[in-house]
Amino acid sequence: MLALGAVIALLPLALANDYFYDVAILVGLNAIVCVGLNLLIGYAGQISLGHAGFFGLGAYGSAILTARYGWPPLAALAAATAGVALLAYLVGRPILRLKGHYLAMATLGLGVIISIVAANEDRYTGGPDGMSVPPLSIAGHALAGERIWYWLVGALLLAAVWLALNLIDSPRGRALRALHGSEIAAEVIGIDSVRQKVLVFVLSAVYAALAGGLTAHYSGFVTPGQVTFLHSIELVTMVVFGGMASTFGAVAGAAVLTTLPQLLAVLKDYEMVVFGAVMMLTMIFMPKGLVPTLAALFAGKGAR
């Protein structure tokens, strides 16, 4: 936690210009989504292939409320996030009774529905062209400039990580990990499995929606591309690559896989190929993910 704080505090020394800041902000926003998604996938052991849908609803919700209805951005952000939480709750109750492939298909379907709505309801969303979004403003002061955003996103990421670590370290966190370990055993020690799964599903959707809304206000633009199935896959890849059931792994995964396409700008069209390859190589060579694998390596060396 302190290390992450130190990295966020010291990183600006290495950020030469606004472009680097821009990448760092995108890393932070993706990391917030991944920390939430990791609670669901890594700790509770439930897959979601639809989280770009929640991200997109947060983005479009906040965009539409500010741009079309003139809401203050903070209120719009809060309302969009609350709306996503409610939707995740309503959808989560029936679909989280499903397991494995069935749950994957159900969340996939949810994501696809949201993405089609975003692309087709052009009266509200601007359709395939997307729509522009007013900047975030607090009490009338617009937040503009990469540097302000960097500190805002950095602080929010720290808060997101802190909340996630607290949850994992509590009786509720143990209940989530118990579900992952053995659902039937979790039930017979009194854990209401569906309820706990819905709870963590909603929480992870809130993380995604908040990051989505912030991304929209930050970039001033939102397109259906951010809501697609491919974006859901990217998010899952970040979590798996960084290390399931490792909160810092989720942050590291987001950092590496957000930065990588920027470095490989020449390969822009082949971005998804790189993601696919990363996913395959991770599964083969370090199925536990980056951070847990490195941690085990260092722990092993220390013991010797």
Place this chain on the structure above:
Amino acid sequence: MSLLRAEGLSKEFGGVHAVQALEFAIEPGSVFSIIGPNGAGKTTLLNLLTGIYRPSAGRIWLETRELTGRAPHEFAAAGMGRTFQNLQIFFNMSALENVMAGRYLHERCGLAAALLRFPSLARSERACREEALELLAFVGLQQHAAAPADSMPYGALKRLEIARALATRPKLLLLDEPAAGLNPAETQEIDRLIQRLAARGLTVVLVEHNMKLVMGVSDHVLVLDYGRKLAEGDAESVRSDPRVIQAYLGVEARTHA
């Protein structure tokens, strides 16, 4: 009053009667064993008694509360603790965390308290850890407390499951073949453990194939065959019941006996 009562309990799987019209009552503080040949319906019965299966017919009471049709976590909250024939350990946790997880029902922890780490949580976590350590010591696993569950030997995992079930503070502890796959020394440890639980006044339901273990610890034995009650009574009367001998050893043996 009986602690647990089953009335006309039946379970059908697509025309196969795994358990048929069972009636029995379990007295508080007793060791109640369920025996029978393979496929007699013992594990099905245990799954019915913990809510994992819903009975096709019949009813289940724990004290005065009817639990028929409830979810397994509601059975647990009512006071049923259990272990599994095929281990159901949380292999993604340490031994201590497995037992601490078992305390779930007794930890009052709201979502806000968990997310924001309220100071009261630190206190209750300490108490939870201490109780879990005591339970690990009770089953003889104190030296494994910090060990990841997936590094522990099979015999220790059997006892870890018992410690986890005890952490729920059950009124009734159901053990599904606790000695299966154990060597004689480990079986004896389980035997002693059951005796100590009984001495504490805990009601134990035991499903087990090891007859020496069953006959030694049981106050009451229920014999199942093809999902029906074949015989019931204290260990001695069941052991000498000709129907039981026939079911276990076949007709041939009876005529020679």
